[in-house]
Amino acid sequence: MGLVPTMGAIHQGHLSLVEASLKECDRTAVTIFVNPTQFAPGEDLDSYPQPLEEDLNQLRALGVNMVYSPFVREVYPDAYSTYITVEGLTTMLCGKSRPAHFRGVTTVVCKFFNTFRPDRAFFGLKDYQQTVVVRRMVRDLDMNIQIRCCPIVREPDGLAMSSRNRYLSPEERQQALALSESLRIAESMITPDTSPETIRDIIQNRISSKPLARIDYIEIRHPETLEPVTDFDEGAVIALAVIFGKTRLIDNCLIAPGSDPFLSKNFKPASSSHPESYDIEVDCMR
Numbered sequence: 001m002g003l004v005p006t007m008g009a010i011h012q013g014h015l016s017l018v019e020a021s022l023k024e025c026d027r028t029a030v031t032i033f034v035n036p037t038q039f040a041p042g043e044d045l046d047s048y049p050q051p052l053e054e055d056l057n058q059l060r061a062l063g064v065n066m067v068y069s070p071f072v073r074e075v076y077p078d079a080y081s082t083y084i085t086v087e088g089l090t091t092m093l094c095g096k097s098r099p100a101h102f103r104g105v106t107t108v109v110c111k112f113f114n115t116f117r118p119d120r121a122f123f124g125l126k127d128y129q130q131t132v133v134v135r136r137m138v139r140d141l142d143m144n145i146q147i148r149c150c151p152i153v154r155e156p157d158g159l160a161m162s163s164r165n166r167y168l169s170p171e172e173r174q175q176a177l178a179l180s181e182s183l184r185i186a187e188s189m190i191t192p193d194t195s196p197e198t199i200r201d202i203i204q205n206r207i208s209s210k211p212l213a214r215i216d217y218i219e220i221r222h223p224e225t226l227e228p229v230t231d232f233d234e235g236a237v238i239a240l241a242v243i244f245g246k247t248r249l250i251d252n253c254l255i256a257p258g259s260d261p262f263l264s265k266n267f268k269p270a271s272s273s274h275p276e277s278y279d280i281e282v283d284c285m286r
């Protein structure tokens with residue numbers, strides 16, 4: 001059994017996880033649930049797109065075995081009071097500007113794991129920190145589930161696919177290309193002698209040249225501990241979050257140990273053939 005947790009507004013990024021699960025597992029279940037506990041007051045919970053019929057059609061067409069789209073009261077009944085918190089990893093990067101976010105994610109993911117008892121669960125590297133946090137929860141709580149990570153699916157021009165991209169105005173959409181462009185340039189400039197600060201400056205200069213961009217963070221971190229790194233020897237994740245108007249976009253790029261650019265697959269356009277999933281510990285953590 002493979003499980004693909006989503007918040008719906010299904011796009012090719014989600015479908016790549018579904019395809020990986022269909023390929024690897026006998027049965028595939030998808031959850032569609034806009035999880036209120038991972039949104040802070042003032043975030044886009046109420047406006048989050050929910051085109052359920054379209055989503056179901058896309059999933060049906062791929063041959064998914066089950067879609068679970070519960071009501072909020074089914075997941076969080078009256079007097080709901082139990083939460084899963086992964087400490088440390090969740091207070092940095094996205095957790096800094098969204099302090100309750102990962103608690104909501106791990107709680108709902110844990111509940112869906114209990115509901116479905118999958119053998120494997122599929123997550124996108126687009127939400128890199130989320131993959132690290134979920135893997136830590138699974139390890140710490142002895143959940144017998146393999147976490148599979150799939151490469152970032154991008155629009156043909158490089159923008160990482162996201163249900164939130166539809167909030168962008170045409171100008172914001174154009175300027176948002178600075179995220180993937182700066183990551184691609186940064187990745188190509190890494191040599192054994194390049195410092196993470198230099199790379200960070202290059203990205204920052206490029207993104208801040210876009211008048212509509214407000215940088216939340218640009219960080220170069222260890223791929224597993226998410227702590228700051230002083231070189232690329234053990235590999236790194238270059239992670240960024242940038243706000244355009246009301247829309248907060250994230251993107252990242254993984255650098256393999258030894259400074260070889262990893263996952264050029266990350267920059268494959270959406271039209272590419274099915275990406276495969278990775279057991280990230282095996283494939284890109286050593």
Ligand code: AMP
Pocket residue numbers: 005006007008012013014016017122123124125126127150151152153154160161162163
């Ligand atoms: P969401 O519906 O945004 O919560 O995403 C559900 C799952 O799809 C998460 O594991 C995301 O990381 C993954 N995902 C979202 N966008 C992409 C993308 N562009 N490429 C790969 N995976 C993605």
